[in-house]
Amino acid sequence: MAGPANPEAMAPPKPGPTRTAPPQQPSTWWSAPRIRNYLLFDATGIVYLLAGLVALRLVWALGKGPEAWQAALASLSNPLYLGFHVLALVSVVFVAVRFFSLFPKAQPKAIGPLKPPPAQVILIGLYAAWIGVTAILCAIIGGVF
């Protein structure tokens, strides 16, 4: 009757370092869907930084007086600015959807005796705040109120 298999049957006669290939990052690491979305999320930072600087330029012009304000506002009708603001809006929506989906997962299990609300409640709250603030500010700037 055959005995149990010897797990060391094919081991080298003398123990030594196992030869393995050095770890290498694949050259297409950035194109994997999960990584690509993560990098796009980070890349929206460029758009946010520029959007903040454009807003600063506009509000600074508002403080300088009517002529500076009208000139700054008129410059925004340049197709480059319009295209940038459309891109920025797409970026903001992308960030909101991705960040809101991550937000419930990032909550601590408990803060003292309190536990965070269920993920669905957090999500509904975030979307309600986003859509609500957007609607109210659009109405105020649009002259509805």
Added chain:
Amino acid sequence: MKKLLLTLEPIIWLMFGQGILLGTILLTPWLIMVGIAAPLGMVDLSYERAHALASASFIGIPIGPLVVAAIIALPLWKGAHHIRSLLLDFGGEARDGAVGGLLYLIASIGTIGAILAVVRL
């Protein structure tokens, strides 16, 4: 510089976190109305109207200046931190201290600029 950034990390993360949450919420209507609708002539944003909105207060709280300052400053911090993170992903570890320092300096100067911009309205 790297040690300084680590020391300032709580402040950086506070501003970054607010930038990604509040910045995103506030930037949406700003982009729709001021960035797109107003230049296309769909919204009247005359100087008088824009000035009144940006300097508005409610029960003594300068709500207009606070919102406008947040719209400027918070996206700068979200942007600075995510650009730093993006550069790290593409092998920028060696220059992270200098690059991170420069990006947060831009965000800091922009934040001071935002406060000055709303104070002089």
